[in-house]
Amino acid sequence: MRAVDVVARVLARIERADPVLCAFLEVWGEEALRRADEVDTRVVAGDRPPLAGVPVAVKGRHGLRAAEPLLAAGAVAVGATSVPGPGTPWQTWGLGAHGRTVNPWRADRTPGGSSAGAAVAVAAGLVPLATGGDGAGSVRIPAAWCGVVGLKVTGGRFPSADRTGLAAPGVLTRTAADAAAWWRTVSGRPTAARACPPLPVPAVWSPDLGFAGPDAEPVALARAAAGRLADAGLVRLVRPSSSPELLDPAPAWLTLRTPGADPAGAHRVRAENDRRLDALFARADLLLTPTAPTAPHGHDGPGEVYSTALTWAFNVSGHPALSLPAGFGADGCPAGLQLVAPHGREDLLLAVAAEAERRGVATSG
Incomplete structure (x- = not known):
């Protein structure tokens, strides 16, 4: 055509x-x-x-x-x-x-x-x-x-x-x-420029990154999607000694976005979270979380939980991240599973997402 x-x-x-x-x-x-x-x-x-x-x-x-x-x-x-x-x-x-x-x-x-x-x-x-x-x-x-x-x-x-x-x-x-x-x-490079690690890829699951307060339903939908990836042999869920915990990036993000604000505190949060993420990615190739902490809100505005609660940490840290469809809530609206990879590993995110689709694991519209 x-x-x-x-x-x-x-x-x-x-x-x-x-x-x-x-x-x-x-x-x-x-x-x-x-x-x-x-x-x-x-x-x-x-x-x-x-x-x-x-x-x-x-x-x-x-x-x-x-x-x-x-x-x-x-x-x-x-x-x-x-x-x-x-x-x-x-x-x-x-x-x-x-x-x-x-x-x-x-x-x-x-x-x-x-x-x-x-x-x-x-x-x-x-x-x-x-x-x-x-x-x-x-x-x-x-x-x-x-x-x-x-x-x-x-x-x-x-x-x-x-x-x-x-x-x-x-x-x-x-x-x-x-x-x-x-x-x-x-x-300007093929997605296979770096070889994808043998499947299953070691992955760590976190419902809240140690600071967010997500609703139960998006957590359950994302956890079920992570389980499907594991059942399909795409990821191997690593059980850490404790749930991954980051410092809440909200104050750091807001400071960095405010002209004239003193960035010293934001840089300290960034450095500490970078250290914790480095330790996480030393034992796993992926971090899995819900993408959003709530279902889509109405046009009258969000509630008290920032919709960015589980995403903006990776804008501060710079890690690549991908949202994969994770099913539908009771209200009929979709939810997402967030996959986070080490710096420069977009190829890994795309390879896992593509394999999930090929095997019918991903749930999309």
Whole structure:
């Protein structure tokens, strides 16, 4: 099928669905079709770009720069996805061209954020891939709450406009294979550049990282997903002498984000957590946790528990992390299992996620 035909179908789906979902800030119909025609011309001329004609969405109106490697590989950007804006006081909300972004599983629930529209566009089947940015969980939380795969890369691996160094690029996809295709494209290396350790991979489970207060249901769903990975022979759950315990990163994260604040205390928290994580990864290759501590909240706002409680530690530490679908709660909304790996081991996260899909272990929308 020609790229023009693929993109035209995607644009038609967006036109039908977006007035309800509000996943897009802007849709670039004419430009997308022109770009798709250029891709078709390249293919006819004998060029075979690896992402020829793949429709992608970019996070926010300024997301095209992060998508440049995808476009160079033949992908076609169809629009900018919603992010928090006026009328969205919570970072877990999004505001699209037609109004407040809704969770595709339950319209009365938030999709998570700040990559809100990206997760919705992927979960609803509007695009197979959407770019994101993750400064505290902004890729992984909406991935969990919308039932898709969300990858945050190692901090500092790519240039970032974030002066704090907390934010890292990421991607939201329906499959681990699509996330791997994104990683190959943006990193310029095959996902198998480093050999995946023999399965099962040693992994440590933690429901709360020693400080968070997650609700029982997302913990149970994530623990069950970890058990399925173990039963399938993908991970071997290591029983540590004590549950992994980190210092709560919230004060450190907030300090680092506050201009003029004294960072000394934040650096001490970061150094101590780095030491504890180094010790953990000396005996295991993966750390498994729930992605979010609660189910998706309503549009009236979250409760007392930060949705970032289990994710932002790894923005402070810089470890790569991936949210894998972990099933559905009693409210019908998805939950996620977070996989955290040593620095630079995106290949390991993607390999385990892909094998989970191949064996039917992952539970996605």
